[in-house]
Amino acid sequence: MSAIRLRGLIRKEFLQVLRDPSSIAIAFLMPVLLLLLFGYGVSLDPAHVPVAFVVEQPSAATAQFTGAFRRSQYFQVVPMADMPQAEAALMAHRVDGIVRLRADFAARLKDGGDAPIQVLVNGVDANTARIVQGYVTGVWGNWLEHYAQSQGQELQPPAELRTRVWFNSALRSRNYIVPGLIVVIMTLTGGLLTAMVMAREWERGTMEALMVTPVSMREVLIGKLVPYFILGMGGMVLSVVVALWLFEVPLRGSVWVLVATSSLFMLVALAMGLLISIVARSQFVAGMIALVVTFLPAFLLSGFIFDIGSMPTVVQWLTHIVAARYFIAILQSVFLAGDVWSVILPNSLALIIMGGLFLLLIRRSARKRLE
Amino acid sequence: MLQRVWALLIKEFLAVLKDKRSRVVLVVPPLIQTLVFGYAATFDLNDLSMALYNEDPGVAARALVADFEGSPHFHVTHTITRQEQIETLIDSREVLLVLHIAPDFSRELVAGRSGPVQLIVDGRNSNTAQGALNYANEIVLRFNREWNAANGLRALPAHIESRAWFNPNLLSRWFIVSGLIGTLIMLVVMNVTAMSVAREREQGTFDQLLVTPLTPLDILLGKSLPGLIIGVVEATLMVLIVVYWFDVPLRGSLWTLYAGVVLFLFSAIGAGLLISSLATTMQQALMGSFLFMVPSIILSGFATPIANMPEPVQMLTLIDPLRYFMVVLRGVFVEGASFSLMLPQLWPMALLGLVSLSFSAWLFRHRLN
Numbered sequence: 168m169s170a171i172r173l174r175g176l177i178r179k180e181f182l183q184v185l186r187d188p189s190s191i192a193i194a195f196l197m198p199v200l201l202l203l204l205f206g207y208g209v210s211l212d213p214a215h216v217p218v219a220f221v222v223e224q225p226s227a228a229t230a231q232f233t234g235a236f237r238r239s240q241y242f243q244v245v246p247m248a249d250m251p252q253a254e255a256a257l258m259a260h261r262v263d264g265i266v267r268l269r270a271d272f273a274a275r276l277k278d279g280g281d282a283p284i285q286v287l288v289n290g291v292d293a294n295t296a297r298i299v300q301g302y303v304t305g306v307w308g309n310w311l312e313h314y315a316q317s318q319g320q321e322l323q324p325p326a327e328l329r330t331r332v333w334f335n336s337a338l339r340s341r342n343y344i345v346p347g348l349i350v351v352i353m354t355l356t357g358g359l360l361t362a363m364v365m366a367r368e369w370e371r372g373t374m375e376a377l378m379v380t381p382v383s384m385r386e387v388l389i390g391k392l393v394p395y396f397i398l399g400m401g402g403m404v405l406s407v408v409v410a411l412w413l414f415e416v417p418l419r420g421s422v423w424v425l426v427a428t429s430s431l432f433m434l435v436a437l438a439m440g441l442l443i444s445i446v447a448r449s450q451f452v453a454g455m456i457a458l459v460v461t462f463l464p465a466f467l468l469s470g471f472i473f474d475i476g477s478m479p480t481v482v483q484w485l486t487h488i489v490a491a492r493y494f495i496a497i498l499q500s501v502f503l504a505g506d507v508w509s510v511i512l513p514n515s516l517a518l519i520i521m522g523g524l525f526l527l528l529i530r531r532s533a534r535k536r537l538e
Numbered sequence: 539m540l541q542r543v544w545a546l547l548i549k550e551f552l553a554v555l556k557d558k559r560s561r562v563v564l565v566v567p568p569l570i571q572t573l574v575f576g577y578a579a580t581f582d583l584n585d586l587s588m589a590l591y592n593e594d595p596g597v598a599a600r601a602l603v604a605d606f607e608g609s610p611h612f613h614v615t616h617t618i619t620r621q622e623q624i625e626t627l628i629d630s631r632e633v634l635l636v637l638h639i640a641p642d643f644s645r646e647l648v649a650g651r652s653g654p655v656q657l658i659v660d661g662r663n664s665n666t667a668q669g670a671l672n673y674a675n676e677i678v679l680r681f682n683r684e685w686n687a688a689n690g691l692r693a694l695p696a697h698i699e700s701r702a703w704f705n706p707n708l709l710s711r712w713f714i715v716s717g718l719i720g721t722l723i724m725l726v727v728m729n730v731t732a733m734s735v736a737r738e739r740e741q742g743t744f745d746q747l748l749v750t751p752l753t754p755l756d757i758l759l760g761k762s763l764p765g766l767i768i769g770v771v772e773a774t775l776m777v778l779i780v781v782y783w784f785d786v787p788l789r790g791s792l793w794t795l796y797a798g799v800v801l802f803l804f805s806a807i808g809a810g811l812l813i814s815s816l817a818t819t820m821q822q823a824l825m826g827s828f829l830f831m832v833p834s835i836i837l838s839g840f841a842t843p844i845a846n847m848p849e850p851v852q853m854l855t856l857i858d859p860l861r862y863f864m865v866v867l868r869g870v871f872v873e874g875a876s877f878s879l880m881l882p883q884l885w886p887m888a889l890l891g892l893v894s895l896s897f898s899a900w901l902f903r904h905r906l907n
Contacts, residue, residue, distance in 0.1 A: 189817075189825040197829060204833050204851070212664075213846055257703065258873075263845075272696075282696040290705030291872050292713055294581035294665075295843050300700050301672035304679070307698055314695060324694070325685040326602060326643075327652045328678045330671055333628060335661030343663050359828060363821045447559065451733050454824040455563040458725055462832060463571060467579050472841055474666045476634075477584045482577045496631065499662045509630035 176390025194398040198352045198406045205348045206414045212340050215243045219253040219262040226273040235310035241302045264288040334503040345410045346498040347471035350491050354465040356402050357436025360395040362457035365444035399433045420501030431518050432494040438525035445533050465491035493517045546760025568722045572779050581710035583669045589616035589633040596644020611673040628660050635659045704872050712786050716871040717840045719776045720863045724806050727769040728827045731810030734761050736823035754899045762807045769803040789874030798866035801887040805859035808894030815901040834858045862887050
């Protein structure tokens with residue numbers, strides 16, 4: 168390996184990057200754009216959910232109950248005259264749920280008759296429906312306590328659940344979405360940046376030109392990796408800065424663990440892109456494969472949004488070949504919990520194995536020869 | 539004109555399909571992805587790993603533990619005996635939650651008082667944690683009702699009866715799988731169209747195309763029809779998988795569904811061609827379509843509801859064609875929505891397609907560099 172040749176290759180790659188600003192857009196514009204969109208735009212926490220209230224016979228008790236919902240930040244109470252009207256509103260997506268207090272609510276409440284409160288939700292978006300049901304139960308529990316107090320009784324449920332949420336006590340979904348998003352962005356930048364580069368050389372015929380020069384394949388590969396590694400890590404640093412200062416996600420682990428694991432993951436992502444590039448030979452196919460194996464798996468199969476443990480066993484097994492999965496586990500811990508070595512070490516090891524495997528495959532398939 | 543468009547159409551199909559690798563990447567991955575993501579993408583939580591820390595040998599504690607063990611949502615993987623073990627298990631993510639029952643739990647209950655139960659949850663994934671809390675709450679509420687009934691105690695003054703429309707078991711798979719159709723055909727079709735003009739520009743054949751007798755309209759048609767045809771075929775295959783493999787109900791009419799598919803493809807192709815006519819190399823086209831697609835998937839309501847987004851971001855979703863298609867897909871599949879109910883979703887897609895296509899036709903002529 169010669170340092171001069173390598174420097175020449177890296178310089179050439181940098182010039183190419185600078186002359187086609189789309190690489191820079193991928194490395195810097197996309198992370199910021201995505202972080203802003205996700206950080207501000209994406210939330211799994213419903214707020215001000217419009218809920219229709221059908222109170223068949225208003226009384227002091229029903230007013231107290233409705234008042235508990237009015238005070239909650241989660242709901243927006245929409246009073247409706249009767250069930251048909253409320254059902255029409257639910258059909259038209261004007262409200263996300265219906266709460267109905269029957270005519271005998273106050274009376275049954277008084278003689279301890281276990282008064283029913285009917286709750287209807289639109290089940291199409293099942294996740295939101297479930298969260299809304301949970302909120303309704305929460306408001307109901309608070310109201311019950313107030314009600315018992317106002318009757319001069321003490322509410323004594325047999326088992327009283329006291330919950331404590333570690334690492335993210337307010338259950339702010341942004342705190343787990345932002346670290347996950349950084350992983351998705353890095354998979355995208357790493358994979359996309361490199362996926363096109365080798366395929367482009369083949370397609371434009373410059374690969375043959377490179378082959379007749381004294382450069383070795385290893386130099387070509389390193390010459391491709393180094394510039395995009397620098398570009399990708401620049402995007403990573405930018406993302407972390409945005410996460411910490413704009414979104415106020417806590418960083419409880421140490422910075423050097425963050426840097427070390429990020430560099431490791433960046434290498435794996437770049438190696439994956441390079442492998443795609445070598446296998447595909449044409450930019451169209453390389454682009455297509457990069458699209459298929461980077462964004463959606465990192466989004467859906469990594470535990471970023473969907474819980475891996477709840478997937479069927481075969482799919483769970485499949486998630487092990489998604490590099491993003493390991494890095495998400497690491498980042499969520501480093502950001503929210505701290506340097507938890509029992510999470511960081513096994514996942515880093517998995518990343519090292521994957522990276523090594525990719526590099527091996529690249530070495531095997533990238534030969535200096537013409538077909 | 540028909541003849542000219544036909545010739546261009548054949549040429550376009552050859553450009554995309556003559557290479558075996560291109561054929562494979564166009565057809566196989568979307569179908570495999572529909573299957574894999576259909577299983578993977580679920581908000582339903584099953585078998586959440588939990589640890590039990592039960593210090594109470596009494597009957598009530600045993601009954602509560604049995605309720606947790608019997609729930610499909612939880613899977614008891616560890617039984618611990620010391621407080622310090624909680625931290626180790628949760629930190630290393632071996633369990634998501636720990637249920638701690640204090641030694642005097644049963645005694646308190648028998649005496650008619652409240653017995654505290656502690657639940658410690660890992661909040662690193664807040665959505666999973668929230669779901670786990672809700673399930674645990676349900677179990678404890680049911681336990682309380684049963685305990686009160688069995689011991690002749692007064693029930694709580696009121697209780698909640700919950701029901702869900704359209705999807706009584708609240709399976710999130712229906713929601714996600716129907717949405718996947720939109721996401722995946724967008725990926726394929728946008729890539730095909732975005733690459734088509736950029737490829738000719740990179741290889742320099744686009745200028746040749748412009749000096750042929752083909753009018754901009756001919757070129758536009760020749761470039762958009764392959765995407766439309768590929769898109770309709772792939773959408774059909776995916777609808778078959780969704781209905782016959784995943785058993786998602788198709789309650790609305792196929793006409794409404796296909797009206798949505800065609801109009802969505804129309805707008806996606808418009809966006810793809812627009813990117814394509816702005817790009818000078820294939821790499822730029824790929825980056826451009828990525829920069830368009832990723833936000834459109836995120837803002838479409840595919841995985842996270844639009845209603846949870848802040849007002850300005852909600853405004854931004856109005857120019858996202860996928861947003862409208864998501865409503866059509868879920869409306870037709872799960873709700874059985876009629877054509878007229880879907881009309882407010884259909885015309886914006888047509889409008890977006892029209893605007894982007896006219897703009898790209900103009901760009902064909904006016905960007906010769």
